[in-house]
Amino acid sequence: MKALASLSSSTLSLRCCSPFQFKIGLCQLSVTADKEKNIAHARQAIQDAASKGAQLVLLPEIWNSPYSNDSFPVYAEDIDAGGDASPSTAMLSDLARLLKITIIGGSIPERSGGNLYNTCCVFGTDGKLKAKHRKIHLFDMDIPGKITFMESKTLTAGETPTIVDTEVGRIGIGICYDIRFPELAMTYAARGAHLLCYPGAFNMTTGPLHWELLQRARATDNQLYVATCSPARDTGSGYVAWGHSTLVGPWGEVLATTEHEEAIIIGEIDYSILEQRRTHLPVTKQRRGDLYQLVDFQRLNSH
Numbered sequence: 591m592k593a594l595a596s597l598s599s600s601t602l603s604l605r606c607c608s609p610f611q612f613k614i615g616l617c618q619l620s621v622t623a624d625k626e627k628n629i630a631h632a633r634q635a636i637q638d639a640a641s642k643g644a645q646l647v648l649l650p651e652i653w654n655s656p657y658s659n660d661s662f663p664v665y666a667e668d669i670d671a672g673g674d675a676s677p678s679t680a681m682l683s684d685l686a687r688l689l690k691i692t693i694i695g696g697s698i699p700e701r702s703g704g705n706l707y708n709t710c711c712v713f714g715t716d717g718k719l720k721a722k723h724r725k726i727h728l729f730d731m732d733i734p735g736k737i738t739f740m741e742s743k744t745l746t747a748g749e750t751p752t753i754v755d756t757e758v759g760r761i762g763i764g765i766c767y768d769i770r771f772p773e774l775a776m777t778y779a780a781r782g783a784h785l786l787c788y789p790g791a792f793n794m795t796t797g798p799l800h801w802e803l804l805q806r807a808r809a810t811d812n813q814l815y816v817a818t819c820s821p822a823r824d825t826g827s828g829y830v831a832w833g834h835s836t837l838v839g840p841w842g843e844v845l846a847t848t849e850h851e852e853a854i855i856i857g858e859i860d861y862s863i864l865e866q867r868r869t870h871l872p873v874t875k876q877r878r879g880d881l882y883q884l885v886d887f888q889r890l891n892s893h
């Protein structure tokens with residue numbers, strides 16, 4: 591496993607990635623209560639995306655289990671043990687190797703050391719696990735009469751940002767609620783990320799206004815690509831997802847998107863555009879770090 595959290599490159603380095611241009615597949619999947627069925631379904635969708643030319647495939651947040659605090663402990667897998675202990679990631683590893691593609695495996699509930707996490711695994715074209723991101727910012731939201739969800743009832747927050755070098759560029763990973771924190775995206779950009787991937791399942795209250803806005807904001811602020819992937823909407827389930835998986839370009843433009851039904855969205859990524867955008871609009875160089883820097887006073891004072 592090679593998580594590159596320690597990289598400190600502040601300039602755009604395209605040396606690590608060949609090709610500059612490639613297709614990404616976003617698999618907006620229907621999720622059921624039957625884990626085996628979910629795994630078989632995801633397998634088929636990844637194969638379909640690859641057959642359409644995708645060299646990078648992104649899955650949704652919590653694609654092997656219903657999205658609920660009751661389900662997380664039941665569907666959780668021991669990813670580090672692998673094999674039979676983690677049939678979901680075994681399938682992802684297998685397919686990445688067979689199809690020679692990079693897979694950002696959405697997220698699944700992970701059991702580790704007595705804790706549960708919401709975890710995204712990244713597999714390289716050799717099928718090896720390259721990185722594992724545990725959702726850093728848990729989704730605890732209470733909008734009375736609209737949406738109440740407390741991931742912290744069952745889940746533990748991850749402790750590290752995850753940026754990983756793959757055959758299709760340097761990629762920063764966040765999971766859903768993580769997208770609300772611009773500092774995380776800025777950290778990835780400062781470390782040379784070309785693309786940010788957020789498996790996510792926004793809700794029906796915030797989704798319409800915030801989902802696309804946040805993606806476009808993260809892409810525009812940092813002048814990089816942002817890709818998201820949601821489960822398809824199931825109005826009969828306890829948690830109804832907004833859908834609308836999307837690829838946004840470094841100009842803040844929506845390059846590919848969909849509505850709320852099952853879909854495989856294929857988008858084109860061209861990293862040569864990044865340098866061009868940053869030359870035309872050099873906000874990174876114009877930043878006045880001498881006048882403002884982020885200090886978390888609340889956290890400082892609590893220690």
Ligand SMILES: NC(=O)CCC(=O)C(=O)O
Pocket residue numbers: 651728729765766767768770790791792793796797800
């Ligand atoms: N699964 C999530 O983290 C949902 C986040 C969400 O809906 C939001 O508004 O933020």
